[in-house]
Amino acid sequence: MSLLVVGSVAFDCLESPYGKVERALGGAATYFAVAASHFTHVNLVAIVGDDFTSKDAEIFRGRTIDIEGLERATGKTFFWSGRYSENLNERITLVTDLNVFADFKPKLPEKYRRSKHVFLANIAPDLQRDVLQQVTNRPKIVALDTMNYWIERTNAELRETLKHVDILMINDFETRQLSSEHNLLRAAKHIFKMGPSTLVVKRGEYGAMMVDKRGVFCVPAFPLEEPHDPTGAGDSFAGGFMGYLASAGKANDAALRRAMVYGSVLGSFAVEKFGLDRLRSLKRNEIHARARHFAKLTQFSL
């Protein structure tokens, strides 16, 4: 089934102890779309500047990603530059140039409007809501990511948008900030009152945790000896998660658990190399082999 994503497409300058890349294609919507395209057809809504070349667009063209919704504006594409600490557990943002992204007003092409699955990547909450209003009929699943910036500065807008969201997919810091509650179970109860019925907490090297009215499901992060670049791990997780759900066409407990695993699989591949390098070359059999590896990592019999 069709999966709509709205978010950023960006150029990243990335630096980690493993090297440096000056102009890597990145952005939440890019990571999400590439990850999800391993499972389903993706409709992309984003904006780029006139420095975005036909060669840059190749990443989308070879896949089941529709870019009719990729607006081209005069000016430069969103640019982000960051440096990771020696252990990759801290990130310093060096430059954030919003460029054409500053005036982004998402417009859904007609054929996107019947999308049954929607992922609202981390952008201003009023834009997220605006996208939802352009979708004809209520989608089956709406998932949303956000960040401290929006929680702090546009809290009322975010609360309004959350009323229309099924799955909130944020990290543990954001969960605690949004709910004003440290304990994640109690935080989930607060968040359920805001609209979402499912909370997915991304915990970096500790994996991810899903809470809904049926209970809790946890999946560890895949242990890697040499992660190279954490950029886009959360968006790749979201892409694997939503891509699987859209392809499965159902969202019962078993499907949501599998979505958590496929999200973790895509997130783990994303960090293996710089930027999109690993997701770009990823094969379906590698995805399934790693999912089976997750089973080995977690399964026991009593």
Add this chain to the structure above:
Amino acid sequence: MSLLVVGSVAFDCLESPYGKVERALGGAATYFAVAASHFTHVNLVAIVGDDFTSKDAEIFRGRTIDIEGLERATGKTFFWSGRYSENLNERITLVTDLNVFADFKPKLPEKYRRSKHVFLANIAPDLQRDVLQQVTNRPKIVALDTMNYWIERTNAELRETLKHVDILMINDFETRQLSSEHNLLRAAKHIFKMGPSTLVVKRGEYGAMMVDKRGVFCVPAFPLEEPHDPTGAGDSFAGGFMGYLASAGKANDAALRRAMVYGSVLGSFAVEKFGLDRLRSLKRNEIHARARHFAKLTQFSL
């Protein structure tokens, strides 16, 4: 099969946002023994002062815990006082009075010397080694806990003791400190060269991870809405882990995975109330019910 533990028995003064207890029986060996006694017979080696009353010893008497090895010395029992932060994720030590523990020279009663499973709780590495030397024949499994104090101040002694250890059971901070390596997989490889063939990393609210030559196994922490007191969680984990292994009488991959789960089960109960209050009243059917709950928390089918 018999399980020997050497470590501290202490009185704790505990303070958390949920209340305060002035004189709670505690200490690593106490938590370990009570947790392990739900699975197997435990031989306890520790020292107490003359303030340790017959009433204090009741916690051991009602269980399969042999206290012939509990030495009584003139003076006061080890006393520890600590305060937890609002979210229980930080601990301030207010008082550490070693008292009779300062001159502890563990002596194994004759009948303990054939113990097949040994847990060396967090005490000076030379004392840990001394205990091992008193055991007749090589035990099937020797597990060890330690802390930053010994890693920093008696590193050579610790390295010597580790040569005789099968399972090292420490937290992630200690793992990184001992191995001088941030990445836990690479840290495990360093540690395997020191002696242990299995590394169990206790990660608090993030659960636990086991690494051996076969690979990695992860178990999450049990999500609790109202943990009251984290004291003794790691020792209760070790007690559940080693207690299960001793009762199973084997240590293949399936048994070690179950040990990780039972360790997590006991650790999760320990934090539900102050001190030993929850472990004290724990029933076997509650342990098995929670182990099944861990399955629900982690299992998926692809």
